[in-house]
Amino acid sequence: MPVATQSHIHLHVQEMNREAAETVLLVHGMFTNLSIYYFNIAPLLAQRYHVVLYDLKGHGMSARAHSGYDLTTMSDELLALMDRLQLSSVHLAGYSYGGLIALKTATRCPERIKKLAIIESPDPYEQETMSVVDVYSKELLVHFINSQGLHTPVPMGRRQLERRHRLYEFLLKESTIRQDMQHERHFFSKGGIQNIPHETLLLYGSHSNCAGAGLELQGKIKQARLVFVNGDHNIPVQEPFEIGHMLRDFFDTQD
């Protein structure tokens, strides 16, 4: 299990098809982990690309961190990971808060990104968005009880309930994650998103509360194309093959 060490934070990293010429880097969202890509989306992309996926700090198998969940710090960590893997530029895709990290990185270091894909990223300004985070967190337990939006609900046992509970207790009560996300509320209006030069694919769920953010990003990013996928905020779990194919086709297309 490859583990990258940077800025005294241990990040759990997985790579597929290292021999490929181009790299796709995948960033997951808050309160989830790299497994959202690992089983379907990443292997599909790895048929043509070197794929890098990692657990954000405090998530999955990466180390816990009490602070630094703001977009600048998370973007710094993404760039440090690219440096460590000697990746000068990548196709970058992010889901939910991971998409905001990708957007932030695109505004700060546009030369390090080839194409950009944003999946279901909310507008941090909307009150509802923070409640998305709240709902997201409340929903997460339900979400996990329902086996991450799967069609076949699986009851959660004691050990998993305790694991989820510990994750929530830590992130929401012992870390600065809430405050850090609150501080990003002006990101869509003042974050320089309108200067993003990349060809950008915006993937949103047709029934998602975040769909308005997709429309907003389409209006701000010059080369953005918005595509709705049948589903809600959980489209990477609900439609992984469709998402994987759409990402692959998007990255494949020449300018």
Next chain:
Amino acid sequence: MDQLTQPTQLSEAEILQVLKKFITEVIGEEFVEDLDITAESSFTKDLEMDSIEIVSFSEKVKTYFGKDIDFTGWLSNMDLDEIIRLNLGDITKYIHTCL
């Protein structure tokens, strides 16, 4: 883990033992003590493994059995519903047919 026997020589029963060891490493001995791990055990319902633990298990399988099997490729043709329904017997059979 120590490899005293080449993976290619393993029977299905021996492969199952290897997989049990991986599960113990992933979820911890204290939890495994309460579980009866058999070929019929499924990841989620019986073993209570979540998706990141299945990732960890998959990596151990890939590292141990090497290039003889494309475990991630095999899993990638299934949706998560199918993956969580998988039992250890299914995985044992798949690995055995590849060796």
